Amino acid sequence: MRHRNRFSHGNVELNMAAMLDMAFQLLAFFILTFTPSPIEGQFALKLPPPVAQTQPETLTPASNDAEAMLDLQAIHLTLLANPEGRLSAVLLEDQPLFEGDWTPQHATLLNNQLKEIFQTPDSPFHQIQIISDKTLHYGDMMKVVEVVSRQKLANGKPLREIGFSERNTR
Template identity: 30%
Template sequence: MSTLAGRNRSKSRRPQPPEEVAFPVTPMLDMAFQLLAFFVLTFQVPSAETHLDLDLPASPLALPSESKGKGQAPASRRVDTDLENDLWIRAEADDLGDLKSLRLGEAVQPDLTTLGERLGRYVQIMENRPLRVRLVADDALRYEEAARIIAVCSASGVATVRLTDPATQPAPASPMPRGAP
């Protein structure tokens, strides 16, 4: 009988509710703050080599609207739309992405040193007006090559270097017919 009584007792017992699992929030927060501190402390500010002064055209919708009877926007807000005075540099790449040819306008430049000298002469001619350059580079051109061209432009005194899509480059001047004056 004792075995029957033992069985009845075990059947009459209800299962205990599961124990509550403690969720350790504090160690997880500690780890999150450690990761945050790691990334903040190891972040390196980009050097001047990775800094590009991009002068992007402003759309009319992005400009502030005129209010309270102001006639013109301040001089610092004016959009310079005179694009014909920009110098165009065309950089073509070979199959490996190296610089194959370099043109300033229509003139072929043999190397970056010659390009820098020509740009320096343009800066002297322009005197107090800023010289702007538009760089049209092949898609295959390596970043290092484009960075060297931009560095030569900056060292020559060029105020602004704009990276431009090849589709916006003006068509080369066609030679005049022989009978034309």
């Protein structure tokens, strides 16, 4: 109490200049290291084991080959590229789905076809195998991956098993 009384009439002032110097240094550090990060998204996949390119119609569910069985449970989507590496055609189970440049109508068509396959009750399919030309650009491949990753299985779970393989060119 005596202590407080001794200073009660004094004028105590903090020296702000030193603190301000430090604060400015911190500010300079944060400004210099600041890099606005872009809004980036990802498409999560669970990579299934590799499946050999086979002719599905020649296989039967009674086959003992585990690889062949996996193959039977996968939908095959083939992506063809033009000489510039752009997407030129998409085949669903070796049947041409569309040709030409990628358009929103093509995306809708692919989406509807896949939805029909995967959301059919008792559908045996639970994965997609994307077979692509070697030269296809990542940007064009991702347009197809975007549609594929929207699909849900018959049990309501999202389709995550998406396999990739290179197309054998003869």
